[in-house]
Amino acid sequence: xxxxxxxxxxxxxxxxxxxxxxxxxxxxxxxxxxxxxxxxxxxxxxxxxxxxxxxxxxxxxxxxxxxxxxxxxxxxxxxxxxxxxxxxxxxxxxxxxxxxxxxxxxxxxxxxxxxxxxxxxxxxxxxxxxxxxxxxxxxxxxxxxxxxxxxxxxxxxxxxxxxxxxxxxxxxxxxxxxxxxxxxxxxxxxxxxxxxxxxxxxxxxxxxxxxxxxxxxxxxxxxxxxxxxxxxxxxxxxxxxxxxxxxxxxxxxxxxxxxxxxxxxxxxxxxxxxxxxxxxxxxxxxxxxxxxxxxxxxxxxxxxxxxxxxxxxxxxxxxxxxxxxxxxxxxxxxxxxxxxxxx
Numbered sequence: 001x002x003x004x005x006x007x008x009x010x011x012x013x014x015x016x017x018x019x020x021x022x023x024x025x026x027x028x029x030x031x032x033x034x035x036x037x038x039x040x041x042x043x044x045x046x047x048x049x050x051x052x053x054x055x056x057x058x059x060x061x062x063x064x065x066x067x068x069x070x071x072x073x074x075x076x077x078x079x080x081x082x083x084x085x086x087x088x089x090x091x092x093x094x095x096x097x098x099x100x101x102x103x104x105x106x107x108x109x110x111x112x113x114x115x116x117x118x119x120x121x122x123x124x125x126x127x128x129x130x131x132x133x134x135x136x137x138x139x140x141x142x143x144x145x146x147x148x149x150x151x152x153x154x155x156x157x158x159x160x161x162x163x164x165x166x167x168x169x170x171x172x173x174x175x176x177x178x179x180x181x182x183x184x185x186x187x188x189x190x191x192x193x194x195x196x197x198x199x200x201x202x203x204x205x206x207x208x209x210x211x212x213x214x215x216x217x218x219x220x221x222x223x224x225x226x227x228x229x230x231x232x233x234x235x236x237x238x239x240x241x242x243x244x245x246x247x248x249x250x251x252x253x254x255x256x257x258x259x260x261x262x263x264x265x266x267x268x269x270x271x272x273x274x275x276x277x278x279x280x281x282x283x284x285x286x287x288x289x290x291x292x293x294x295x296x297x298x299x300x301x302x303x304x305x306x307x308x309x310x311x312x313x314x315x316x317x318x319x320x321x322x323x324x325x326x327x328x329x330x331x332x333x334x335x336x337x338x339x340x341x342x343x
Contacts, residue, residue: 014061020053076105113156120156124308133300142270144304145319150270158240172201174244176227237262246271246286254285
């Protein structure tokens with residue numbers, strides 16, 4: 001696929017020609033209006049020339065080698081029948097620069113679930129490792145900011161397990177902790193008051209299961225969506241159980257939930273420790289659980305970051321900005337002016 005020619009006697013610049021297989025649509029590879037090609041030029045600060053199915057790269061040897069690998073990964077993704085978008089190019093590049101052992105094409109082509117022509121796949125390396133951890137462990141924790149796919153991927157794995165008959169039911173739960181609005185002041189019955197807290201779980205279900213079958217599955221108890229308080233006193237066998245928004249559990253509630261685990265079941269716990277809505281002074285069960293369970297076998301803690309946000313790219317930048325601000329606040333120590341004493 002590659003022809004290489006050194007220019008001059010020094011290690012820079014280098015010139016490589018990538019020969020794209022004739023079976024690959026060049027528009028799919030380079031993007032509409034050469035959009036992907038422009039991203040490659042910006043990312044590598046290289047001269048890129050395209051003639052037919054030959055792409056010539058001129059620049060620093062290390063960067064040119066990385067650009068060549070990027071093209072190879074994109075070609076492999078196209079071969080698997082996937083569309084390549086600007087987001088795909090950026091994610092493949094991020095994985096290559098992170099120098100991971102996993103091939104980006106393998107990460108992005110892992111199919112968890114398909115429904116109505118849409119496939120659910122991990123989109124970052126950390127998401128792939130999170131999904132793998134769910135397969136390998138009985139209890140998995142997914143901790144990270146909003147938009148990193150913690151709950152969505154766990155839901156996809158739960159539906160996959162149900163469809164393959166590895167479990168008999170899915171149980172989805174989250175604590176009904178108010179964020180600035182008290183349950184008692186909301187109109188309606190208890191069920192109507194709790195429903196808004198569970199709505200994100202229903203929304204994800206509608207993406208993964210034909211909507212007309214969901215009421216039947218709920219009525220039969222094959223899928224159960226309930227507030228955390230409803231888990232007390234139960235033993236959950238042959239189930240895939242997801243606890244969402246776990247940062248809003250107390251340590252006692254977290255213990256209660258984890259000890260519901262029965263035979264043939266899996267548990268996935270998701271949450272964002274930076275978004276705790278518990279009353280002041282109340283410890284978050286998710287914040288303390290890793291210290292408590294350190295060294296216990298068959299558990300996995302997985303952390304996702306702003307780099308794993310798969311919503312609008314601005315969301316990732318917002319999360320990163322908050323992380324940086326929080327880090328500055330933690331390390332900043334108030335100092336009294338010289339010549340004065342602290343009060």
